[in-house]
Structures are given as structure tokens and as C-alpha cells.
Amino acid sequence: MKTGNPLHNEFLAKCAVSLLSSLVICTVLMSAQSTMEPTQETVEKRVNEIMELALKRGVTTLPDGVRATPMRANTSLEELKEIRSFGARAIPPLSKYLESSDLRAQTLAVNLVGAIGGKIAIRPLSYAADRCTSAVARLVAVENLGQQPWADVVDVIERVSVNDPDPLVKKAAQEMVAKHRAATNKQ
Numbered sequence: 001m002k003t004g005n006p007l008h009n010e011f012l013a014k015c016a017v018s019l020l021s022s023l024v025i026c027t028v029l030m031s032a033q034s035t036m037e038p039t040q041e042t043v044e045k046r047v048n049e050i051m052e053l054a055l056k057r058g059v060t061t062l063p064d065g066v067r068a069t070p071m072r073a074n075t076s077l078e079e080l081k082e083i084r085s086f087g088a089r090a091i092p093p094l095s096k097y098l099e100s101s102d103l104r105a106q107t108l109a110v111n112l113v114g115a116i117g118g119k120i121a122i123r124p125l126s127y128a129a130d131r132c133t134s135a136v137a138r139l140v141a142v143e144n145l146g147q148q149p150w151a152d153v154v155d156v157i158e159r160v161s162v163n164d165p166d167p168l169v170k171k172a173a174q175e176m177v178a179k180h181r182a183a184t185n186k187q
Contacts, residue, residue, distance in 0.1 A: 038086075040089055043086045043089045043090060043093070044093040046082070046086075047083060047086065047090050047093040047094060048093055050075055050079045050082065050083060051093075051094075051097060051105065051109070053075075053079075054073045054074060054075045054079070055073045055102065055104060055105055055108070057070075057073065057074070058070040069104075070104075071104070072104065072107070072108075073105065073107070073108045074108070080115060083112050083116070084115055084116055086116075087116060088116070088118075088120040090112070091113060091116065091120055091121065091124060094109045094112050094113050094116075094124070095109070095113070095124045095127070096109075097109035098124060098127060098128050098131075098132055098137075101133075103133065103134035103136065103137065106128070106132045106133070106134045106137035107134055107137040107140055109128075110125065110128045110132070110137045110140045110141045110144065111140055111144075113125055113144070114140065114143075114144030114147070117144075117147065117148075119148075119152065121144070121148070122145070122148055122153060125141045125144050125145050125148075126141075126145065126153070126156040128141035129141035129142050129145060129156055129173075130156065130159065130160065135164075135165075135166035135168065135169055138160070138164060138166065138169045139168060139169045139172055142157065142160055142169060142172050142173050143172065145157060146176050150180050154177075158173075158177055160173040161173035161174040161176070
């Protein structure tokens with residue numbers, strides 16, 4: 001919008017350039033922010049939120065005042081994908097739940113660590129296989145350890161196959177050991 005006043009035209013041109021520059025800077029900043037990795041604090045907070053939501057899901061109080069709690073706690077598929085996207089950074093907050101007095105929390109944490117998988121998961125899964133108070137969590141830990149390279153987990157699986165107090169956990173570990181020994185003997 002040109003006017004007869006050259007100073008006004010120059011002012012409008014500078015405003016347009018300034019506005020365009022601001023718009024470009026905002027776009028770049030928003031783009032960078034959307035691709036930035038969340039901080040460890042943010043990851044830990046979100047993992048804890050997901051765990052707590054999963055543990056509360058389905059819990060109800062019956063008309064007679066009895067609290068009913070589902071036997072299992074599960075995350076949604078979206079929550080599982082989100083935790084997996086955090087990768088190794090989700091392991092520390094999940095590991096805290098391995099010592100929980102809530103057996104459902106132990107099992108859910110083991111399942112989520114197993115879903116992350118890889119070498120980073122071996123240590124917390126080994127801890128769970130050896131020390132979780134829930135036999136179900138120990139069994140799930142053994143099953144998840146069985147998905148890792150045998151050389152990395154053989155010691156813990158063999159230890160559980162001999163020492164676990166629960167016969168089902170012990171049997172699962174013994175079967176895993178026998179399977180790998182048979183495969184080794186065939187070679």
C-alpha cells in the first residue's frame with residue numbers, strides 16, 4: 001500500500017520485513033521445539049504418569065464398599081509406544097517399580113522394560129528375575145530375558161532354574177536352560 005509519502009512507504013517496507021523475519025524465526029523455533037528430545041525429568045514424569053494410570057485403570061469400589069482391583073495392569077497401545085519411544089531413558093523410572101509392594105506394578109514394569117528390550121533391559125530384568133516378590137513378575141522377567149542373547153543372560157537363567165522358590169518360575173527357567181543346552185549339543 002504505497003502512499004505519496006516516501007517516509008511512510010519506507011516505514012511500511014521495514015514493518016513488512018520485520019514481520020516476515022519474526023514469522024520465519026517463530027517457525028524455525030516451533031519446528032526445532034517439536035523435534036527436541038524430552039528431558040530425563042520429563043521422561044521420568046511421563047513414565048510415572050503412565051504407570052499410575054495403568055494401575056488405577058479398572059479399580060472400582062463395589063456398592064458394599066469392597067474395593068475391586070483387576071489382577072493385571074496394562075497400558076494402552078499408545079502408552080506402550082510412548083514408553084518404547086523413550087528407550088533407555090525409561091528404564092530408571094520403570095526400575096523403581098520393581099521394588100514396589102504392588103505386585104501388579106512389578107509385573108507391569110517388567111513387561112514394559114521387556115518391551116524396550118536390548119542390552120539396557122538385561123540388568124533390570126535380571127534383578128526382577130532374582131528379587132521381585134511377585135512370582136508372576138519373576139516369570140515374566142525370565143521370559144523376557146529369554147529374548148536376549150543367551151550369552152548375556154545364561155547366568156541369571158541358570159541361577160533362577162536352581163534357586164527360585166516358585167515351581168512354575170523354576171520350571172520355565174529349567175526348560176530354557178535345557179533348550180539352549182540341546183541346541184548347543186547339536187552343533
